[in-house]
Amino acid sequence: MTNEKRYRLRQLCMAWTKNKARADAFNESEMAFLAMDALDEMENPGSKSRESGRKTAKKAEIGMKALSLWQPWASLLVHGIKRVETRSWFMSYRGPLLVHAAKKWNGDLDDLCYVEPFSSALEKIGILHPSADRLAMPLGAIVGQVRVVACEATERYARLAKNDGSIWITETERAFGDYSPGRFAILCRDFQPLDKPIPCIGRQSLFDVHDCPMAKEFK
Numbered sequence: 001m002t003n004e005k006r007y008r009l010r011q012l013c014m015a016w017t018k019n020k021a022r023a024d025a026f027n028e029s030e031m032a033f034l035a036m037d038a039l040d041e042m043e044n045p046g047s048k049s050r051e052s053g054r055k056t057a058k059k060a061e062i063g064m065k066a067l068s069l070w071q072p073w074a075s076l077l078v079h080g081i082k083r084v085e086t087r088s089w090f091m092s093y094r095g096p097l098l099v100h101a102a103k104k105w106n107g108d109l110d111d112l113c114y115v116e117p118f119s120s121a122l123e124k125i126g127i128l129h130p131s132a133d134r135l136a137m138p139l140g141a142i143v144g145q146v147r148v149v150a151c152e153a154t155e156r157y158a159r160l161a162k163n164d165g166s167i168w169i170t171e172t173e174r175a176f177g178d179y180s181p182g183r184f185a186i187l188c189r190d191f192q193p194l195d196k197p198i199p200c201i202g203r204q205s206l207f208d209v210h211d212c213p214m215a216k217e218f219k
Contacts, residue, residue, distance in 0.1 A: 063208045063209050064097075064098050064208070064209050065093055065095070065096070065097050065098065065206055065207070065209075066098035066099070066100050066142065066200075066206070066208070066209045067097055067099060067205075067206055067207075068101075068202035068204070068207075069099060069100070069102065070102050070104050070105075070109065071104075071105065071109065071130070071137050071138075071139060072109070072112070072127070072130065072137060073085075074099050074100070074102070074143050075101065075125065075137055075143060075193075076118075076121055076125075076176060077146060077191070078143050078144030078145070078192065078194075079124075079125045079144075079191060080189075081125065081176075082173065082176040083173060083187065083188055083191075084169065084173055084177055084185050084187055084188070085185075085186040085188065086154065086177035086178045086179060086184065086185055086186070087183065087184050087186060088182070088183055088184070089184065090151055090153075091148065091151045091186050091206065093148060093206060094148050096147055097145065097146050097188070098144075098145050098209055099143055099144050099145065099146060100141070100142050100200055100202040101137075101138055101141055101197070101202075102139065102140070102202050103140040103202070104139075110130060110131050113127070113130045117172045117176075118176075121172070121176075122137075138197040140199060140201070140202070141199045142194065142197060142198045142209070143193060143197045144191070144192050144193035144194045145192045145194075146189065146192070147189055147190035148187070149187050149189055150186075150187040151184055151185065151187070152184065152185055152187075153182075153183075153184055153185075154180065154181065154183045154184065154185050155181050155182075
């Protein structure tokens with residue numbers, strides 16, 4: 001575990017101790033993920049940590065890392081309404097991540113936007129008529145940036161929540177993802193939506209965006 005992570009975990013623990021009754025559910029989630037990373041290192045002291053893999057990935061990256069999501073999930077994520085992205089694969093990368101809204105759009109996705117909790121969540125960010133307002137819900141473009149801070153198997157997340165007696169993922173957050181066994185929960189923070197989405201061709205899995213024109217804007 002890096003010094004930065006140790007410091008962050010210490011901060012979260014102190015905040016939790018001082019005001020447990022009003023602790024933020026998102027901070028609880030981050031604290032749980034960091035604690036599980038620390039537990040992994042204690043259980044496997046002789047093995048290579050995942051942190052070394054993350055450092056290698058950062059050294060090898062060119063441009064900025066990006067991840068493509070279908071709408072409305074992309075917009076919900078960059079606005080911080082959705083804070084956990086679920087995938088079928090483990091993400092070793094940690095750090096700034098551009099969020100790309102894929103071009104895919106159909107009747108099923110449009111209908112979903114009028115079902116709770118999606119309709120209320122989209123209304124909070126000013127999206128009332130998704131299909132009619134492509135400026136509000138763009139497709140085929142970078143819509144913002146988040147910071148990836150942790151990634152754990154959904155089973156471990158659920159076990160920890162059950163054993164501790166706390167609800168680490170709210171029902172609304174759970175509705176925005178797929179927490180089936182065998183998948184992974186990617187915890188994000190530092191949500192930054194773009195006022196003017198930038199057209200970009202997306203790809204599957206994690207991909208690089210070269211010469212990103214908004215890199216300076218996010219620093």
